[in-house]
Amino acid sequence: QLSEEALKLWLEEEDSLSHQIDGIINECMQDFPDDDTVDDAAKYAAEIARAVITDKTRGGHLRIAKAYIASHKRKNPDWDPKQVTASTPGDITQFIIQKCGEKAKGYEGKKASSSTFSTAVSTRAALTFWYRSIRPNESVSEWRVDTKTGECFGLPTRSRHVSEFMTGLEKTKAKAGEVSTSARALSLQDMHRLYDHCFRPEATPAEIRWGIVRFTSYLFAWLLLLRFDEVVRLEFESINMIPGSRISEFLEVKLRTRKSAQTGVGHAWILYANDLDPKICPVRALIRLAVVYGETVTLSGPLFMKVNKNDNEHHEPCIDKRLAESRLQIL
Incomplete structure (x- = not known):
């Protein structure tokens, strides 16, 4: 009976804490108002403000901020998440070590192998x-505490x-032998293996058609050091053939925006025909892609489009994850 009553009280406290945290978060996120509650000017301003970071990133930040507030609220119900003092940096590191410390020492972190x-x-x-949201007028590049008044800046x-x-x-993590779990970079050997798989002798015509699109996309990602979501955003207008000593000796490739250049200041890459290693020649790859698309394709819009077994109608951009998943099965 006592256990059930204690559990009930604990659930009520957790529910109350959750509502408190949601209220605090919502109160501090007023710079991103709902579109249906503001006028046109406010909608436009909110849209510009949201462009600072993506909605997915913002959502992840808010989840972590909620966990941070909840962690300290459980330890000290009087702890104020909007109050910044000289001890706030300690609160931050305490939360990080709680999430990243070793489980063997009582923390929530992963095993030493991860x-x-x-x-x-x-x-x-x-x-x-979070602290930028509650302190919008503070400097984002510094932190200092007035030793006389105790007031904090930054x-x-x-x-x-x-x-x-x-x-x-x-x-500490490096000494413990922890390594990054992210995917490794493609090597020249990987590209050769992918080429051999896409153009293997026993492949059907349909598999070769799809293999051409697959290999060309990965070749451009590898040569230009692009993220996969950047590769599938390449368009016909992104490619400019530059005549050299012979036709199509150079390619100029442009991308409108990318992860490291989100303000519209683009960058152009020059790719050369590769006669020493034809498998990774970008000019030959584009020629094969042109053969697959045929003469009916409109030279505008997405460069990499879905292909089927027989016809030459290509309208849908290849924006799904099948290209990435297929590579994992090959390498």
Whole structure:
């Protein structure tokens, strides 16, 4: 009976805490109002404000901020998430170590064989977003505390304490043998193996057609060091043939925006025909792609489009994840 009553009280406290956190978060997110409650000017301003980071990133930051607030509220119900003091950097590192520390020592981190430093970096970024929201007029590049008044300036995530903690955590994880779990970069050998698979002798005509699109997309990603979502955004207008000593010796490739250049300042790459290693020649790859598309395709819009077994009608951009998944099965 006592256990059931204690559980009921605990659930009520958790529910109340959840409502409190949601209220705090919503109160501090007023710079992103709902579109149906504001006028046209406010809608436009909110749209511009949202462009600072993607909705997916913002959603992830808010989840981490909620977990941060909940963690400290459970320990101290009087803890104020909107109050910034000289001890706030310590609150931040305490939360990070709780999430990234070893389970064997009572923390929530992963086993030593998995990397948790990336989690710490993401957490710091999310808490930077949180404190920027509640302190919009503060400097985003510094942290200092007035020794006389105790007043704090800047963002606590920029403090020396947090910076030294992150450096120490990274070295500690490295000494423990933790390695990144992200996918490794493609090598020249990988590209040769992918080519051999896409153009294997026993492949059917339909498999070769799809293999041409698949290999060309990965070849451009590899040569230009592009993310996969950037490759599938390449358009016919992105490719410019530059005559050299012979026709089509050079290719100029442009991408409107990318992860490292989101403000519209683009960059152009020059790709050369490769006679020494025809398998990774970008000019030959585009010629094969042109043969697959045929003469009926409109030279405008997405460069990589879905292909089928027989016809030459290509209208849908190839924006799904099948290209990436297929590579994992091959390599």
